[in-house]
Amino acid sequence: MKIYLVGGAVRDTLLGYPFHERDWVVVGGTPQQLLAQGYQQVGKDFPVFLHPKTKEEYALARTERKNGQGYTGFACYSAPDVSLEDDLLRRDLSINAIAQDEQGNIIDPYNGQQDIAAKKLRHVSTAFAEDPLRVLRTARFLARYYHLGFTVADETLQLMQQLSDSGELTQLSRERIWVETEKALHEQSPEQYFLCLQHCGALQQLYPTMPALTPQSVQRLQQARKTCNSSQLFALLFYQAESTNLLKQLKSIKVPNEVSELCQLLQQHADLVLAEQLSAEQILLLLQHCDGYRRGQRFADFLHCCQQINSHNQAYKLKQALTLCLSVDAKALAAQGLSGKDIAQAIQQQRLAIVSNMLSETAP
Template sequence: MEVYLVGGAVRDKLLDYPVHERDWVVVGGTPEILTAQGYRPVGKDFPVFLHPQSNEEYALARTERKSGRGYQGFQFCTDPDITLEEDLSRRDLTINAMAMDGNDNLIDPYGGQRDLQQRVLRHVSPAFAEDPLRVLRVARFAARYAHLGFTVAPETLTLMTNITHSGELQYLSAERVWMETERALAERSSRTYIDVLRQCGALKALFPEVDALFGVPQRADYHPEIDTGLHVLMALDQAAILSNDPVVHFAVLVHDLGKAITPAEVLPRHIGHEASGVKLVNQLCDRMRVPNRFRELAVAVTRHHLNCHKAPHLKAATTLRLLQEIGALRDPVKLSCFVQCCEADARGRLGFEQQPYTPGEWLRRACDAVREVSAGEFLQQGLSGKQLGQAIEKRRLAILNNLREPCHR
């Protein structure tokens, strides 16, 4: 029985990139042998075992054969005679199809090291096209390594396009699509994930609400880049600078969905796109079963991002209602995430990338000041119930009125 380090740990070790987990392949082993040595079985589809001390995953070398639709439509064989090269041949990308033995000797039968050096994401074999999930995985790897100069090989992008056109993407579960998307939104360049999916047609198949933004014009005086889809990609670039939180990145991705359904006769204006966008955000979240923490911020940013841009000039009552509706008075973290999204939106425009976002700083100061108002003073005056709430609100409005800046037209 021989054991090899495989996959991402080898790839990232060669890239001098942080290695967060290690996976191992066992050649010449059987479930009985591993169980006898104290390994614990955990795999459902094929034999995977946890090491008795390290808890790292050890999988028996295997081959696979397409037997149905989607990423689960495979039959696996884990015969002890299966070689390491046969196991590696079933992997998605050449950079993921390398292994190391116990002496750190590299086994690279499919040119993964060469593609690492050339910064190319290339499929191992035509069998790549049998698994639709690989479309999302390649886009996610492109997002992870875009800052290192990695691009998708043209022939691999062609296979991804063929998968999209085959209709196989429809057999991916919403949970699995979201899992890959959430991970991609946490990568260094989440805009690259959207870019790659759009290039192969998968964005239209999986996220039609986002794909519909490309080609939609905006007013050039506000958006010199014109195209709404391009604006969203630029805003994602800014979001990556401001935060590494995928919740923030998702809210930025969907904040302008309402612009895709603006009637043609009123373009390039988008009056009321905030309200119309909320329905589309909820539609997308329902379909993809997006967790509530993503949905809540996305809805708040979609509904209120223009108010944030105008915050210093809003009426005191409007500002207080804004802070209440985004949950800022209960949780300062929600305000921080909301402002980061709005700043990314404001700076995600051609020529505005370096511009300070003063409305966000004003809204943070206003929230801090309003939060200082406590019920204690009014309780000492004997107020309670409705009167107490009215007194607190009156004090908060007075504070906001004093902070408010005049609107110059």
């Protein structure tokens, strides 16, 4: 039985890039051998074990054969006669098909080091086109390493286009699509993930309500990455989306509720925030439509997104107005003998008065 370090830890060590976890492959071993040494089995579809001390993942070497649709449509074979080269051959990209033995020697049967030097994301074999998830993974790796000069090899991009045209992308679970997308949003160049998917014909299938990327929206995303979280970055992509029911459509493809809601706010109300001037009535209406009184953090996220679109906007005034409006004391009004609709009307009148006063004080 031999154990090799594989995948990301080897790749990123060769790149001089930080990594946070290590994966291992066991060649010539059996589940019984690992269990006898105290490893804990966790894999269902194929044998994966946790090291008794480090809790790192150790997988028995395996091969895969396509026997169905989607990224789960594979039959796995794992036995002591599966070689390291066999296991590495099933991997997606050559830079991920490099191993290191216990003495530190590099095993690179598919020229991953050559592609690292050439800064190319290249498929290991034509079996790449059997797994639609690899379209998203390749785009995500491009988002991670684009700033180092990496590009997708032309022949790999052709296979990604082939996968997009095949209809296999529809077999991906919507939850898994979001997992890959969220990971990409945390990478150095998140815009490259979406550009790559758009270029190979996958973006429209995965996110049909997302407007096509333009040089302006790409530049916006590049700049916004410095100050925006993943939800805000994703929402920026839906500014000026033409969908009439964006919230429902995003939720239907399993985009998390809070992210979907932020996308809709930006689509429906950003242009008002970007207006040159707002009246007190418009401000109160915007606060109401955005549920700013109850969902203060979401409203702050919305305003932050608006500032990425155009720094010359009404965001500061809206933040100030929200603070002032929240200072109106309903209990004090009730103590004056008001109740029900009268309290609501009085609150609205006071809010209108203090926001009007704020605008007059800040007017040039």
